[in-house]
Amino acid sequence: MKRVFLIVLDSVGIGEMPDAADYGDAGSNTIKAASMSPYFSMPNMRKLGFFNIDGVEIGEKEAAPAGAVARMTEVSKGKDTTIGHWEIAGVISPKPLPTYPNGFPQEIIEEFSKKTGRGVLCNKPYSGTDVIRDYGEEHLKTGDLIVYTSADSVFQVAAHEDIVPVEKLYEYCQIARDMLRGEHGVGRVIARPFTGTPGNFTRTTRRHDFSLQPPKVTMLDQLSGAGFDVLSVGKIIDIFAEKGITEYVRTTGNEDGINKTLDYMKKDFNGLCFTNLVDYDMLYGHRNDVEGYAKALTYFDERLPELLAAMGEEDVLMITADHGCDPSTPSTDHSREYTPLVMYGAPVRAGENFGTRKSFSDIAATILSYFDLTPECAGEAIPVFKK
Incomplete structure (x- = not known):
């Protein structure tokens, strides 16, 4: 064996x-x-x-x-x-997978927003802990999804588990994965659920990657x-x-x-x-x-x-x-x-x-x-x- x-x-x-x-x-x-x-x-x-x-x-x-x-x-x-x-x-x-140092093109954000029925916050390269600190409170008020990237080929979506249940967040990320093909085929779409209150937000272990x-x-x-x-x-x-x-x-x-x-x-x-x-x-x-x-x-x-x-x-x-x-x-x-x-x-x-x-x-x-x-x-x- x-x-x-x-x-x-x-x-x-x-x-x-x-x-x-x-x-x-x-x-x-x-x-x-x-x-x-x-x-x-x-x-x-x-x-x-x-x-x-x-x-x-x-x-x-x-x-x-x-x-x-x-x-x-x-x-x-x-x-x-x-x-x-x-x-x-x-x-x-x-050739490298596409990266977005200036955020994703507006047409991608608009399509994602239309298909999920939710607005989008951030759309910039950001640290995962910093982005929920800086946008988490607005997300709680509006229900808008926090979309961000990094130097890697990633489309990351952060949402509070009380606002967007984890399974629904996964559904949104699958929508993004289905969208991001060809020219915009990022390596991974990543669900980033978090919990907590303003000033004390914490990412949970229920992250999920949707890869090419x-x-x-x-x-x-x-x-x-x-x-x-x-x-x-x-x-x-x-x-x-x-x-x-x-x-x-x-x-x-x-x-x-x-x-x-x-x-x-x-x-x-x-x-x-x-x-x-x-x-x-x-x-x-x-x-x-x-x-x-x-x-x-x-x-x-x-x-x-x-x-x-x-x-x-x-x-x-x-x-x-x-x-x-x-x-x-x-x-x-x-x-x-x-x-x-x-x-x-x-x-x-x-x-x-x-x-x-x-x-x-x-x-x-x-x-x-x-x-x-x-x-x-x-x-x-x-x-x-x-x-």
Whole structure:
């Protein structure tokens, strides 16, 4: 029974890529920024070889790593969650998804308002916590929806749960998703419910993403099509618009994501468990919270021995990221960075450093090779498995 557990540490980049300046990200290095905090400690990841990865200039290198490692290069044009995960799954995006630094065109807002029967507030790039602080009271008075975006390709809709029930908010977001195709095909439409009173508004955990379907075959499609299980933990189900996934569980944060991955480790299945741990990005990177970011990395490291202990003889653990989000730079947006790949398990050639890979999609090709499938997607398999 072969199983691969692929865990994405959302936004844990390991240093600027050569084209970082083109994205306004010169000098970004998420892991280095977090490592400057006194709360940063990752001895278990170090033992697997994390600090041995090319370009990682923190901590002490491991003389005999228990895992194998590589540095991953993003070749897609973009630095957002959707494009990063798609590339991990074998789909390279030759052009970035549309972004709206000046807000959405008036015709889109008018159509959305007409179809929902509600007015629209904001329509600008905004922090998710700031936008409910600044527009929440007006929303309570008028019932108008708070629509905003960011540097990512997103159309976000915030509404108070007492004014717009969550299921109705999801309905409105599906309307937006159906509208936003082609030229205005944003990567994600995101429902952002919140509660509370003016001055004390709080976003709830009932966020829901409505994503574009990947435009090409992914490793998820190939695995599920060949009869393997493809299990989603966290927002993976949303990023891939449910395509190629056979079972899923949603999560409320990193702790819940780790716990639910461990639950799947206790079950019999044959295939891939794909997990996203979102807190690094959502709670700390976008809020420039270096200390919080460091504590979250330390927490994962503290839980890592549980994951390793739960692995079977044919299990493989892969730990990577989808982009950067340096919490120490003035920007609160994602950053164009290399990402780590740490691989561990009895089938893995421990101690190997596979250098800098040409694409995130090598992860897809490597996973497919483990299940003896010829990739129909992008990527070159890393020769990490014992023969």
